[in-house]
Amino acid sequence: MCGIFGYLGPRQASTILLDGLRRLEYRGYDSTGIAVKNGAIGIHKKVGKVADLMTVLPSEISGNVGIAHTRWATHGGVTDANAHPHESANGKVVIVHNGIIENARMLRTSLSVQGVELQSETDSEVLAHIIERELSVDNHPENAVRRTLHQIRGTWGICVLFLEHDSIVCARNGSPLIIGQGENEMFVSSDPHALTPHTQRVVFLEDGEIATLTAHSMSLSTLKGKNFAANITVLEQEWGDSELGDYPHFMIKEIYEQADALRHCISGRLDRVDGNGRLGGLKLEPRKLSSVPHVRLLGCGTAYNAAEIGQILIEGLARIPAVAHIASEFRHNDPVINPNALHFAITQSGETADTLSAVKEIQLKGGSVYGVVNVVGSSIARECGKGVYIHSGPEQAVASTKAFSNMVAALTMFALQIGRSRSISREKGKEIIKELQQVPHLIEEYLEHQGPISEAVELIKEAKSVLFLGRGISAPVAKEGALKLMEIAYIPCLAYPAGEMKHGPIALLEEGSPVVFIAPNDHVKTKTISAIHECRARGAKIILIHEQGDDIAVEGDVSIPVPRVHSLLSPLLTVIPTQLIAYHTALALDCNVDRPRNLAKSVTVE
Ligand code: F6R
Numbered sequence: 334m335c336g337i338f339g340y341l342g343p344r345q346a347s348t349i350l351l352d353g354l355r356r357l358e359y360r361g362y363d364s365t366g367i368a369v370k371n372g373a374i375g376i377h378k379k380v381g382k383v384a385d386l387m388t389v390l391p392s393e394i395s396g397n398v399g400i401a402h403t404r405w406a407t408h409g410g411v412t413d414a415n416a417h418p419h420e421s422a423n424g425k426v427v428i429v430h431n432g433i434i435e436n437a438r439m440l441r442t443s444l445s446v447q448g449v450e451l452q453s454e455t456d457s458e459v460l461a462h463i464i465e466r467e468l469s470v471d472n473h474p475e476n477a478v479r480r481t482l483h484q485i486r487g488t489w490g491i492c493v494l495f496l497e498h499d500s501i502v503c504a505r506n507g508s509p510l511i512i513g514q515g516e517n518e519m520f521v522s523s524d525p526h527a528l529t530p531h532t533q534r535v536v537f538l539e540d541g542e543i544a545t546l547t548a549h550s551m552s553l554s555t556l557k558g559k560n561f562a563a564n565i566t567v568l569e570q571e572w573g574d575s576e577l578g579d580y581p582h583f584m585i586k587e588i589y590e591q592a593d594a595l596r597h598c599i600s601g602r603l604d605r606v607d608g609n610g611r612l613g614g615l616k617l618e619p620r621k622l623s624s625v626p627h628v629r630l631l632g633c634g635t636a637y638n639a640a641e642i643g644q645i646l647i648e649g650l651a652r653i654p655a656v657a658h659i660a661s662e663f664r665h666n667d668p669v670i671n672p673n674a675l676h677f678a679i680t681q682s683g684e685t686a687d688t689l690s691a692v693k694e695i696q697l698k699g700g701s702v703y704g705v706v707n708v709v710g711s712s713i714a715r716e717c718g719k720g721v722y723i724h725s726g727p728e729q730a731v732a733s734t735k736a737f738s739n740m741v742a743a744l745t746m747f748a749l750q751i752g753r754s755r756s757i758s759r760e761k762g763k764e765i766i767k768e769l770q771q772v773p774h775l776i777e778e779y780l781e782h783q784g785p786i787s788e789a790v791e792l793i794k795e796a797k798s799v800l801f802l803g804r805g806i807s808a809p810v811a812k813e814g815a816l817k818l819m820e821i822a823y824i825p826c827l828a829y830p831a832g833e834m835k836h837g838p839i840a841l842l843e844e845g846s847p848v849v850f851i852a853p854n855d856h857v858k859t860k861t862i863s864a865i866h867e868c869r870a871r872g873a874k875i876i877l878i879h880e881q882g883d884d885i886a887v888e889g890d891v892s893i894p895v896p897r898v899h900s901l902l903s904p905l906l907t908v909i910p911t912q913l914i915a916y917h918t919a920l921a922l923d924c925n926v927d928r929p930r931n932l933a934k935s936v937t938v939e
Contacts, residue, residue: 334933335417335431336360336403337510338527339492339501341548342518346370346399347390349531353520354383354401356527359583359729361933362403364416368427371396374496376427378416397548400492400501402429405933408437409454418494419458421465422449425496428464430457431523432488432508433938440484460485464493475545475554478502482543482556488686488938490523490538501546504556505538508937509684509712512536512544512551514565519546524935525568525710526727533568537710566710582926584730584821588912589780591735592773595905597724598739599769602746608762610750612721612743615703617675622754625675627653631660631691632679633936635733635816636740640679641809642904643744649901650752650765661687661939664694672699677720677744680704681728681736682935683711690939692716705743707736721747730927731934732821734912737813741904745769768899772906775896779909784893786910789876790917792847792891799824800838800873801911802831803851804861810851810904814911821919821929831864844872849914850889851907854880855900862888878910 338353340346350367365386366378375394379386383403402417409415417429434440437456440463444451449462463484467477474495482489488507495502503510503521513520513528513535521544522528528535538544541556554560580586604611628647630640640657647655658668660678670676678692683706692702692713704713704720707728714720723739745765753762793799799818803811808830815826829838831850842848848868852861865875865888877889880903886892895906919926 334360334362334405334935334937335523336362336527337400337429337431337490337492337521337523339400339503339521340518341398341501341546342515343397343548344518345394346396347394350399350401351383351387352530353522353527354386354403356530357403357522357524358383359731359927360403360524360935361731361928362405363411364404364413365402366416366418367399367401368418368494369394369396369399370494370496374420374424374427374494376418376420378413378418380411380413380416398494398499398501400427400429400494407433407938408456415453415455417457419453419455419461421461423465426461426465426468427494428457428461429492430460431490431937432506434459434485434489435487436485456487460491468495474498474500474502475543478504479543479556479558482506492521499547502543503538503546504543506540507686510538512538512546514551518548519551521546525708529568534565535568536563536565537715568710582730582916584732584734584916584926587728587730587735588909588916590726591738591909592776592780594725594735594739595742595773595776597726598742599746603766603769605763605766607753608759608766609753610746612746612750614719614721615747616719619754622751624673625653625751626671626673628655628675628677628751630655630657630677630679630744631663631688632657633660633685633687635737635813636679636681636688638809638813638816639737639740639744640677641812642741642806643677643679643748645806646745646748646901647751650748650757652756653751658691660685660691663691668694670695670698670700672701674700676700676702677705678702678713678717679740680713681707681725681733683708683713684935684937685713686937686939689713689716705740707739729934731929731932732817732915737908738905742769745902765899765901768902772898772902775898775906776909779895779906783913784910785891786893786913786917788891789849789893789914790921792874792876793818793824793914794918794921796824796847798841799826800834800841800846800848801826801828801851802834802848802861802864804831804857805855806901806904807851807853807907810907810911811849813908814849814851814914817912817915818918820932821915821926822922822924823930824918831861834864835867839867839871842868842871842873846873847876848873849876849878849911851878851911852885853900853903853907854883854885854897855903858885876914878907
């Protein structure tokens with residue numbers, strides 16, 4: 334979604350801003366723009382990619398201070414005029430904004446009544462005009478921004494450039510903003526990974542905070558005007574390789590990275606002697622774990638699918654109720670929160686607004702929430718303050734793959750830990766650990782022999798719709814496979830627990846309809862076979878993902894074997910063919926695999 338990058342220092346700002354924009358690209362966007370100050374403030378913006386912006390830029394843009402933006406449309410269509418930056422009527426104030434101004438309509442009307450001609454349909458533009466007005470009161474940039482924000486309702490990460498001042502003022506409320514401190518230069522971004530090529534020394538702004546930046550200094554204060562000292566965090570030097578390398582797309586690169594990502598996730602977190610999980614970041618003693626009444630897991634999209642697997646693992650191993658919730662629904666249903674229960678917020682980006690709101694709702698009602706998060710230092714990780722980093726490394730394709738696997742792995746380790754504190758034996762714990770440690774190797778083995786993926790793609794690519802079915806722990810895998818294919822190949826997909834098929838979705842089947850079955854060799858397999866027969870009897874073509882060497886293979890028109898593993902760990906293998914099917918189908922249909930239309934990597938609006 335929207336991204337911000339800003340720079341002050343001795344170098345040419347435009348080069349650094351454009352590089353910053355490229356590093357924000359993976360988040361998904363529909364237009365871009367930059368503003369650089371050099372005497373006047375020059376603004377350049379364009380619908381499309383950073384490459385499209387480059388086509389309208391002059392060959393040289395001088396200036397050492399500037400701000401830049403990638404926009405993902407919320408208020409107003411995808412047009413050059415709606416792209417950021419936006420300038421005030423006299424051109425002396427220029428802003429970029431992430432978030433939503435809820436009272437924008439009222440503010441736009443009031444500005445119009447005062448004679449301001451608004452140039453865009455956005456909510457953001459009002460900020461530039463109001464700051465201009467407030468600046469005329471005392472010519473103090475920070476105070477002008479502060480007074481403006483007191484008139485705004487909604488969420489913001491904003492950066493403001495002033496023609497007559499050498500500073501950038503930025504502020505945060507519900508939309509992340511991170512300041513990077515370099516040698517005699519200062520950076521600001523909505524994404525820490527856009528900063529790491531320049532500096533590891535960062536300050537995460539919190540909600541309700543304002544910063545005034547120059548090349549040499551940052552001064553921090555609250556919306557109420559109270560100054561405070563910067564708390565510098567040193568980011569990890571290398572978060573992982575975020576370049577494409579020899580791969581044609583990030584999605585396939587990330588599918589291949591799953592084995593190593595999983596190794597990072599489980600490394601040092603398994604106690605082979607005691608057969609236990611060792612998730613130190615949870616700060617949960619066995620005594621606490623043994624008295625937890627229930628567990629709730631929250632996430633959106635892929636993270637929710639991982640939560641559903643976590644639910645089955647936790648109930649199965651700890652014998653306490655566990656429930657997965659769609660985070661975007663959670664707080665609107667006025668949930669009852671038990672302060673003794675455990676809540677997990679599962680999120681790759683750590684910035685998903687719906688998940689963050691759910692976290693705040695739980696906290697407001699006295700509950701404690703643990704993060705299961707990929708992006709270190711992200712809003713949800715910091716809001717929770719405790720939890721598990723899943724260590725997938727940067728995930729740049731919009732379609733999540735390696736983060737899903739590591740969410741499942743993290744929840745497996747938690748299930749083991751809570752299970753050991755309650756019901757399962759050391760021997761059973763050791764058995765699961767032994768198998769979990771084998772999984773990275775089994776993933777590599779599968780990726781070397783992927784089975785007839787191309788035959789599956791042939792059955793799917795022209796289909797009107799595709800049905801994904803699985804039972805038990807494979808039902809969420811079916812959902813994840815459907816989500817992946819739908820989001821990158823734009824084929825309508827339905828996913829159901831296989832037993833539900835005959836209660837409705839069966840009506841869709843006709844001669845040649847493709848149905849993907851996830852059927853590892855577990856206790857529900859025979860039931861799944863019945864569903865396969867029911868589909869086949871209606872002319873469906875069966876794409877079957879199954880355990881290597883299992884007789885069930887004969888049931889598929891296209892059968893894709895994955896290596897054998899403990900049935901509780903099967904999602905870590907069965908999901909991979911579904912990722913490959915989605916990837917290759919999208920390629921066959923000439924879709925933009927890494928940047929599917931309308932989607933964003935980090936969904937920072939509710
Ligand atoms: C699917 C996908 C989305 C995200 C969802 C939550 O491939 O990427 O469904 O899973 O937007 O995102 P995070 O995990 O960042 O909270």
